[in-house]
Every structure is written in structure tokens, then in C-alpha cells.
Amino acid sequence: MTRMAATRDGYGEALLELASNDKVVVLEADLGKSTKSLHFRKAHPNRTVSCGIGEQNMLLVAAGMASNGYIPFASTFAIFTERAFEQMRNGVARPNLPVHLCGSHGGVHTGTDGSSAQSIEDLAIYRTLPNVIVMHPCDDVSTKALTMQLPTSNSPSYMRTARNKTPVLYDGREGDIKIGKGVELTDGNDVAIIACGVLVHESLLAAEELKATGVHATVVDMHTIKPLDKKLVEKLAKKCGAIVTAEDHSIIGGLGGAVAEHVVASTPVPIEQIGVKDRFGESASAEEMLEMMELKSRHIFEAVQRVIQRKA
Amino acid sequence: MAGMTVLEMEEMARKCRIEICKMTHRANAGHPGGSLSEIDILCGLYGHRMRVDPKNPNWADRDRFILSKGHASPGMYALLAEMGFISHDDLKSYRVKGGVCQGHVDMKWCPGVDFSAGSLGMGLSFGMGCAIAAKLDGSNRNAYVMVGDGEIQEGSIWEAAMAAAHHELGNLKLFIDCNRIQNDDFCEAQMRMFDIPAKWKSFGWSVREIDGHDMSAIVDAIDWMDTITDGPSVVIANTIKGKGVSFMENNPAFHGAAPSDDQLAQALKELEVKA
Secondary structure, eight states: OOOEEOHHHHHHHHHHHHTTSTTEEEEESSOHHHHTTHHHHHHOGGGEEEOOSOHHHHHHHHHHHHHTTOEEEEEEEHHHHGGGHHIIIIIIITTTOOOEEEEESBSGGGGGGOTTTOBSSHHHHHHTSTTOEEEOOSSHHHHHHHHHHGGGTOSOEEEEOOSSOEEOOOTTOGGGOBTTBOEEOSOOSSEEEEEOTTHHHHHHHHHHHHHTTTOOEEEEEOOEEESOOHHHHHHHHHHHSOEEEEEEEETTTSHHHHHHHHHHHHSOOOEEEEEEOSOOOOSOOHHHHHHHTTOSHHHHHHHHHHHHHTOO | OOOOOHHHHHHHHHHHHHHHHHHHHHHTOSOHHHHHHHHHHHHHHHHHTOOOOTTSTTOTTSOEEEESSTTOHHHHHHHHHHHTSSOTGGGGGTTSTTOSSOSSOOTTTSTTOOOOOOSTTOHHHHHHHHHHHHHHHTOOOOEEEEEETGGGGSHHHHHHHHHHHHTTOTTEEEEEEEOSBOSSSBHHHHOOOOOHHHHHHHTTOEEEEEETTOHHHHHHHHHHHHHOOSSOEEEEEEOOTTTTSTTTTTOGGGSSOOOOHHHHHHHHHHHSSOO
């Protein structure tokens, strides 16, 4: 049976392992229990800075520490990182200080907390900032692997993790995960499904259903939205001639936006986007939210049928 | 570099005032008023205390100075030129393409600048990060921060004020340049702040109030800050916006406006008279 786990647990495990580097420090804004930085705090209270419920201060305390040679990992809910956006822009990205920001509980998948908590724009806004790496991994193993690579990246970063458990894909395959490199999970010539986060699993289900109809899809886990794996996108555009993007995020500016921007400029092919269609969510379970926002495997299946119709 | 006499620091401040007027005039832009109000404190801090090395501006164990009111950059640049971090010729690059003297102080562009400022309300948090890092390093270096009085209307200042006291950061030392004028008008008209010293006391800070243009008082206040080691300290410096140039003093028009040719001539006439 497939193991289930939440990406935020992978983040927490990575922090604990990274603690062997005594320059690694953790900053919290009263949500360490939720983002899973609490494991680090328990083991290394002297290297954990409580910032109370104050995200703007947290981002800049992290920047100040980074300017003194530390490697800060700051986390809160994805939605609350957004109130510190200008701090991230002017205090972190602009001077290019290696502060690593993690926003947990991202997307409509976060569920019953309702629309105020369902960040569907985080990937888009952080993607506009020069110097910043933007990631949204799909399981705990890849989340851990990506987090472990951040101290040597020397760049600021934003990573979205999810609240709820999803199927684990990469047990024993940590080595496949590299910042900035998409992972081809299936091989097919008819369509490329480029997904991130929670929707990677939905895309794999869609690919299975498509196979039964004779349509063969290459499913890609594009865990790094920026820098985008442009080589892979171009290769897939040429090989498949049609692309579907899938993300638990607004269709404006996220993974779909990033892929579309690059494809129109390099290797134009038809694209269909699966994402939240410029609206807010509401309180419902994670599964109900995916259904309501048309983010399930059958929606991806239908998008593939549409995009194949549009092939030249 | 520290260890200058009061007279030497007063003279350095006078020279800096001349440069502030020349830089903003040359650029036909910038913020002379807040530069003139802060400059005595900057000269006192660098002349009397800061452990920095102009020949090695990135020395890891230096004291940090965070100019949070980063628009008052002409004052900072004039000081850095006096201290030898940059040349006096570099001052001509203020607001000029490719110049080390960017419109707002920027650590990526100018040697001796420890913080990339611009948006108000950010420097105290950054300084707090520097102070925590110093403690983790087991170093006795300090993080000094300067904010404006208008700037403390930003909510994030109070996030930082609360957090710095919670973490008992005795190596975090703040100056508030209380020149009573902000961009559009007098602070009193824009946003009344009531009892500023009481606010900081209630947030858990050690507080002292001084005349921000009295160099002896500035030196005493810096020495007093050294004695506060169990938590953050703040010196509330009452200053005059545009101090030293008669027609700029207490004049909101010179928050963000450069002197004309005639005004520069008048300013230099006033400033070139040594005390």
C-alpha cells in the first residue's frame, strides 16, 4: 500500500538533519507546531528564534542573521508569508540574502480553514522576485531532499508545503530530486502533463486513465517553479506537441504561467491550464475543494482531451 | 576609528552638512532635511564608538550600523567619505547611474553600508537579526539602528520593539531622530504619537532622551547605552529638521527637495563659517 505523508513533515525532518551545520537557524511566528519546525526547536532551542505572531519582523530578523553569515529557515502558513511580501522583496531578495522561507498549508487543499487560509497566489508573487528560488514539492521525500539542498544554494528561497497527507512517490529515490530539475515520472509522446505539489498525484491518476484510451502522457513533477527547467519544457513541447499544466494555485502566474511564458517564447504548442480559476475558495474538505475547483484527475483527463484536439 | 574628541566630531558634522547640501543640489533631488537632522548623531556614533575598519569594510566582527531611514542617505554617504570608506569623489555619484551612492543606502553598492534600506520600518528588525547573530557568535559587537520619528508609525517597528525586548538584546541600540517632520507635513498633523518615551518604556526598552545636536550629550548617551546589557536601549534624540541651514530648519518643504543654486550658495555661506 502506498505510504501517505504530508510535505510539511519532510520539511521538519530536513531541518533537524541540517542542524549539524551550526550556521543553520530557525525562525518561527507561533506556528512551529504546524510548519514542523518544532522538532528543530526542541532539539536546538538556542538556535531557534521565536518572533511571536509577527511575520514582517521575522523575515527581516532572518535577513539580518543572514547578513552575519547564518542560514535562516523561517516558516509560517503560506498565506501569512504574504503579509511580509515587501520584506521578502526589499529585505531579502534585493540584497540576495540566503533566507529560506517556507509557507505551509498552501493551496485550496488546506481545506476546512476556509478561503482566508487557502493561499492560491504565493507561487505567483514570489516568482516575480529576482534571485528567489520557488518550489512546491509533491511528497515528504522530495520536500526533505530539496530543503537539504538549500544551504548550498546561496540564494533566497520560498517553498510551499501542504497541510494534508498525499501519496509518497520518491521513497528510496531521493537522488532524483535536484533544485531546478523536473522529474519525468511517466513516458508518453501524446501529451506532457506538467504538475507540482498535490496535483502531481492527480496527474499520475489521469495518465493511467488516459492510457486506457490509448493516450500516452509524460507526467512531470515540476517541483521547482523558479528557476524553471526550461530545457525539459522545450524537450516536452517538441516531443509531445501539447502541454497540460496542473497546480493547486491560481491559473494566474504560477506554474502554468511560468510554463506558458516560456513555451510561447521558445517552442509554441497548445497549453491547457488546470488551476484555480481566479476565484476564492470556502470551507470544505481537501478532496471536496479539489473537486469544487476542478483540480481532480478527471479534470486533468478532460484538459488532455481538449489540448490534443488543438494540436496542429 | 573611534576615539575622536567632541570638537573633532563637531567639525566632521559641519563638513558633512556641506556635502549634504552639495549632493542634493547636484542631484537636484534627495532628502537634505533628515540628513541634516541625523548627522550629529552619526558623527558622534562613528567618531566616538563604532568598531569598524574602513580598509576592511566587510570585517565580520565589526559593529553594525543600520540606517533604517534610508532616504537620509546623503548624511550617511558624507560620513562614510569622512571616515574613508568611500572617496569624496564618490559623493558625486549620488543618484547617478552606476554610482556607489544609490538613492537609498544599499549594502550591495556602497562599502560601509550594512543594510539595504528604502522602505520605512524595516531596519530595526534587521538590526535585531544582527544582534542575535552576534550573541550566537559569542561576540560583543553591537548593532546600532537609526529610525526617524515619522518612521515609527510603521506597525512592523512595534513587532521588532516587542521581539527585541523579549529576547533581551542588550547589544541592540536604537536612535530615534525626532525631527518632528515627515513627508507631507509635521508629524503632529499627520499622526500624533503622544508620549514616545513612554511607549518604548512600556515595550521593555531602556530609554534616554537627549538634544540630538549636542555632541557632548550624544557621546554621553552612547556611553550610557554601553551600560545597558540586559535588554535593548533607545536614545530619543530631539533634533531639528534641516539643522544648520537657516531656511531649511523646521521647514517641511526640505524633507525631499534639493536646494536651488541660490539656496546652495546661501547654505554654504552659513555652513562654511567655523564655530
